Amino acid sequence: MGVAGLAYAMVSEPQVKDTAKAQNNVYFWDDNTQMVATGGEVNRQIIGYEQIPAAMRNAVISAENKSFEHDRGIDPMGIARALYNMASGGETQGGSTITQQYVKNSRLSQEQTLSRKFEELFITLKVANKMDKKKIITDYLNISYYGRGASGIQAAARTYYGKDAKELNPSECAFLATLLKGATYYDPAGAPEYDKAQATAAKNTARAEKRWKWILDEEVKDKRLSPTERAKYTKFPTPDTPKKNAQLGGQTGYLVDLAKSYAVNNVKGMTVDKLAQGGYEIHTTFNEKKVKELNAAVKKVYDNKIDSKKRPGTDTHVQFGGGSVDPATGAIVAIYGGQDATKHYTNNADPTGAQVGSTFKPFVLAAAMEYGKRDPSLGADQDLSQREKVSPLSIYNADDKLKIKNYDGQIWTDENGKEWLQTNDGHESRGNITLREAMQWSANSPYVQLGMDVGTDKVKDVAIAAGLKDDENMADSHVPSFSIGTSSPSAIRMAGAYATFAASGQQREPYSVTEVKHEGKSVYRHKDVTKRAFGTDIADNVTDVLKNVVEKGTGTPAQLPGRDVAGKTGTTDDNKSAWFVGYTPQLSTAISMYRMDDDANNKHRKFEKMFGTGGEEKIHGASFPAQIWHDYMAEAMQGKPVLTFPTPEPIGEKVYGGGAQSPKPSPTAVESPSPSASATESPSMSPSPPVPGPSDSCSAWDWNCQNDNGGTNSGAANGGADGGPSTNPSTTPSPPGGSNGNGNGANGGFVGGPAG
Structure with a gap:
């Protein structure tokens, strides 16, 4: 108990501004000259609680953490399972509540270790005791990564639908909530460069549509969406086609995607989210002269x-x-x-x-x-x-x-x-x-x-x-x-x-x-x-x-x-x-x-x-x-x-x-x-x-x-x-x-x- 009390006292609360330090990733030709710096640029605009539509908050709570508004920020059984799995060498697990996910996403260090999980637990408890639930859900939605380089709900709304977050309807919010499961597998555009077997456009679309429908139905069950309003949304809100960074024109974008895919699939501990945070130097085999x-x-x-x-x-x-x-x-x-x-x-x-x-x-x-x-x-x-x-x-x-x-x-x-x-x-x-x-x-x-x-x-x-x-x-x-x-x-x-x-x-x-x-x-x-x-x-x-x-x-x-x-x-x-x-x-x-x-x-x-x-x-x-x-x-x-x-x-x-x-x-x-x-x-x-x-x-x-x-x-x-x-x-x-x-x-x- 003494150690726990000391740990609780020593950990600090996460700050949104600390998560906005994403850096570019720099890609190099085979002679170590720079090809392009891209992929980690910050695409985030912090917005207030009032600018986040209630439909987005409702969709996330129904999908991720139904007890969010009155729980203590942790799921004891979920924590026990995660700690046991890691201690026994099993599969690592993430936080199961919105507060836990907020704490995890607020940290630039994403390593899955027992010590990090232990520390994260006490941060979660402190956050739950000291932070207002409105503040937690606001920061969580502003921090979360939605794919396509978009961090935060405002960037996601503009990236996927070309509009501000406050203009999103419940159907669009339900789709964006699906992306919190992992945009690699839920973005209808697909991400075959990361997983050619499972992240195809067809499979991603099918997964996204299924979860989108489930989230809307869960909102009805939770009385966060009326049956009448639910009945309006029968057609999947297909997002806009992805837009490429201009500096990735010509062959550069293909080269970068190939190198990113290789890194994610071969570098131990590498994830799409980590790569999106930037700060990596990726030295490739590509010869500039031969590419040209x-x-x-x-x-x-x-x-x-x-x-x-x-x-x-x-x-x-x-x-x-x-x-x-x-x-x-x-x-x-x-x-x-x-x-x-x-x-x-x-x-x-x-x-x-x-x-x-x-x-x-x-x-x-x-x-x-x-x-x-x-x-x-x-x-x-x-x-x-x-x-x-x-x-x-x-x-x-x-x-x-x-x-x-x-x-x-x-x-x-x-x-x-x-x-x-x-x-x-x-x-x-x-x-x-x-x-x-x-x-x-x-x-x-x-x-x-x-x-x-x-x-x-x-x-x-x-x-x-x-x-x-x-x-x-x-x-x-x-x-x-x-x-x-x-x-x-x-x-x-x-x-x-x-x-x-x-x-x-x-x-x-x-x-x-x-x-x-x-x-x-x-x-x-x-x-x-x-x-x-x-x-x-x-x-x-x-x-x-x-x-x-x-x-x-x-x-x-x-x-x-x-x-x-x-x-x-x-x-x-x-x-x-x-x-x-x-x-x-x-x-x-x-x-x-x-x-x-x-x-x-x-x-x-x-x-x-x-x-x-x-x-x-x-x-x-x-x-x-x-x-x-x-x-x-x-x-x-x-x-x-x-x-x-x-x-x-x-x-x-x-x-x-x-x-x-x-x-x-x-x-x-x-x-x-x-x-x-x-x-x-x-x-x-x-x-x-x-x-x-x-x-x-x-x-x-x-x-x-x-x-x-x-x-x-x-x-x-x-x-x-x-x-x-x-x-x-x-x-x-x-x-x-x-x-x-x-x-x-x-x-x-x-x-x-x-x-x-």
């Missing part, structure tokens, strides 16, 4: 090719996304999130729902080399000793409308018993070709059948090992089209996964923050964690095959004379998205392109076809995405040492699939892969049609060149990849798991949890 170069490469396409006035039916809503990762570290050196972060709020470098198409095929090839083709005479689950590892020189049938089979030779059928006929671009048949050639020309049927022979579950395992996430962006792996890119990972993730190939199989998690300091003290430093995704022989063989794609196949527009480049094009269903992902030994970059209405208020927006966009008959990965990739990488690699990819070791056996049979006598093709291997490395059971190659008459990146640079990607029916999964509309229904994603930004941010 990537932005310039995209702008060049917009300026020279995209004309919404001239072609309103095809050139509106055109979006690009980009991510560039250092394979040696995993550092994200540059992104392209959109034309302007203050106008286009979704970061296009994060998941957008745009499927990656044939850029997924390298994971199929890697899985074939890692796990091998299954023995058709054995069960579906086979260990490595029962499988036959696959060489890139293996022969597969590349005919159009190839009838896809299970690994055991049985015709694959969907749940309705319908067969799967796999198409290629332009319904082109190439007969029996090597997997190397199939990648070179982006033929679909060989890789769909290869995925079935190996197992699409193994393809998924390899994609995840390379750096993709097993989340809502990963498509259904139980259908054949999975192997040709029905998944929709972000540009950052794709760049990171290809960086694993560039690093000879060493996977490093992409990251955007190297160090965080608070008031000069370091509170976080990035630690490099390297995982072996797959063997060097596998990674280097994939690189060699992708190098051939750039040298002789669909990826020729990405060539950087004098440098080794490996990459892959990708185009999807109905020409709704196009990608180019490629790398040099020092840098991996992914570029995406799609069309989607930028107006988030349009509830029915969807991916739009790109036939005719930019004056092109059809958009391929080899067109604008590859051109952007080339222009950016040509600048980004200037002054860098000229390095070559490792020479791959021979791997696997030459197997035959998709109906291709080993000729008699056995072929004598060279087994060792080589960077100089030709497109006719293997004999064919049937003659292949002439292979259209890129024209030598004009440069692949000449803006005025009208030549079609050899792209063989085509739209994929039902959300597939180049050429599409099934193309027998009369007999084959749309497979599950092949939709075009769930809308721009709906999948949230790149960093949704701790790295690794």
